[in-house]
Amino acid sequence: MASIRAQHSSVLPRGSQRGFSLLEMMVAIAILALSLGALYQAVSGATRNVRTAEKYAYGVELARSLLADNTLISTDGVNKRGETGGGFNWAVLSFPRDMPKSSLPRGALHNLEVSVSWQDGLKRRKVVLHSVVGAYGE
Incomplete structure (x- = not known):
């Protein structure tokens, strides 16, 4: 043991x-x-x-769900709005689709717009889906 200490101490200069x-x-x-x-x-x-x-993802799924709920609408169209408990605002709007070269009566098809918006910090986020749906007369 003494020889190892002696060897070790001889490697380092004194005061280092x-x-x-x-x-x-x-x-x-x-x-x-x-x-x-x-x-x-x-x-x-x-x-x-x-x-x-x-x-x-929640906004898109909500919009898809609203779109699925409105695949067939009245010829009068749709104008609905609402809000979820989580702060998501939604709107479903429709208007007759112009089809000048079609044999379908005016109002048989509607353009449908579903929008979902929410506040995310300082930014307002929005998802909008568009579709064409059939309309029925009442």
Whole structure:
């Protein structure tokens, strides 16, 4: 054991330091802080994007559901509006489709527009679906 200590102590000159200096430690901590800040920004941005994507998915599904509920409408058309409990506003509007070269009577087909909008932070988001649906006379 004594021979190992003697060998080890002969390798290092007397008065030399082992380990990191204070400056090296400060630089390492600064780099670590910057890295953690960037990681935090990336995670919070990803979380925000997931939340926005979930709201868009809900908005599209709500619009598709409203479109499916209105595949056949009255020749008078449709003008409905509403709001869900989650803050999604929706509107279903229709108007007769002009078909000058068709044998169908005017109003037999309607252009249907379904829109769903919601507030997402400071931005107002909106999904709009369009379709052509049949109309029946009353």
